[in-house]
Amino acid sequence: MASVTLRGIRKRYGGTVDVINGIDMEVRDGEFMVFVGPSGCGKSTMMRMIAGLEDISEGELRIGNRIANDLPPPHRGVAMVFQSYALYPHMTVAENMGFSLKMAGLSKNQIREQVGRAAEILQITHLLDRTPKALSGGQRQRVAIGRAIVRKPEVFLFDEPLSNLDAGLRVQMRVELTKLHKELGSTMIYVTHDQTEAMTMGDRIAVFNRGIVEQVGAPMELYQHPVNSFVAQFLGSPRMNLLPATIGRRGNEHILQVPGLGELPVSVPGSLDVSRCAQIGIRPESIEVVPAGEAGWVARIDFVERLGDTTLLYARLPDVSQPLCIKLAVACVPWGSGDAISLRAVRGALHLFDSTGACIGIL
Secondary structure, eight states, rough: OEEEEEEEEEETTTTTEEEEEEEEEETTTTOHHHHESSSSSOOOOOOOOHTTTTTTEEEEEEETEEEETOOOOOGTTTTOOOOOOOOOTTOHHHHHHHHHHHTTTTOOOHHHHHHHHHHHHHHOOOGTSSSGGGGGGHHHHHHHHHHTTOOOOEEEEEEEEOOOOOOOHHHHHHHHHHHHHHHHEEEEEESOOOEEEEEEHHSSEEEETTEEEEEEEHOOOOOOOOOBHHHHHHHHSSSSSSEEOOOEEEEEEEEEETTTTTEEEEOOOOOOOOOGGGEEEEGGGGGGEEEESOEEEEEEEOOOOEEESOOOEEETTTOOSSOOOEESSOOSSSSOOOOOEEEEEOOOOOEEEEETEEEEEEE
16 A cells, blocks of 8 residues: 655646646545535546646646656556446446456456455355346446456555545445555545535545635544634535624623624633634534523524434525524424524634634634
């Protein structure tokens, strides 16, 4: 296995358009790293540069101890699993999985042994004599993964491999890929725009945005302590509520003021410069409904979504484009559209952002 080190990596098209704007990062040996971000943010381009399918305009790529900028793809020790399965339709599963070994000159017995071992790991031994047209989408994806496993690469690269599968199968394959990583102990880099895949699969996550990496860290570290409002809103479903807000002093108290919700006294540690606060962020599950008469924000419910085990309440606020979302861990609530409720953020869950979107603290 091997680590992957990126130093000042840039990708430029036509000499003027930068799609990767100087990325520094290390994917540790044996780590499951997830590149996540919206469409067009550069995550797939970054993976293709690691694979050798795109030239690096500037910077240094190391795979293990080797500088890999100019190494041809077959000599990099990486194997890539694409969004499309890219299986040869006229070949059996066994032939598809063993094709690269055949091209490398291995004997039939060696190919049979390595294909058989990979098929056992992926539980597709009974499919080895079938052709791709006789397989389901999930089975085809296992074959594509098996084709990568037999090469025994130092690094596995997955480019949105589950996006063609239905929702139920995606959940199953997420679990299986996570188990596969633990079994093989390999370095894996996984690209997705699905934040649920990122949160559930990665040892660490790199959040891409417009050609840069906004933050790298463990899933819950990024969820609980985002460095800016982009990361805060990208991770989490429903997304974090962002509201314009200011914090000022009134006598000995700090007062949080949110247009459309009014004022609320807050406790502020002395080390925190709240004068920079321009927005607050609150996750839907971190808002509680408080009894009438207690201090809280008063909002009027616009819409209710009942999801079985949870309920989502949406409230429209003046001059705020997105409705305020409240997630309650109950199946039924006594409120409906038009009802007024009193709300309060759970202590330690109020994120403060300045005018640039940087997080300045949590209350």
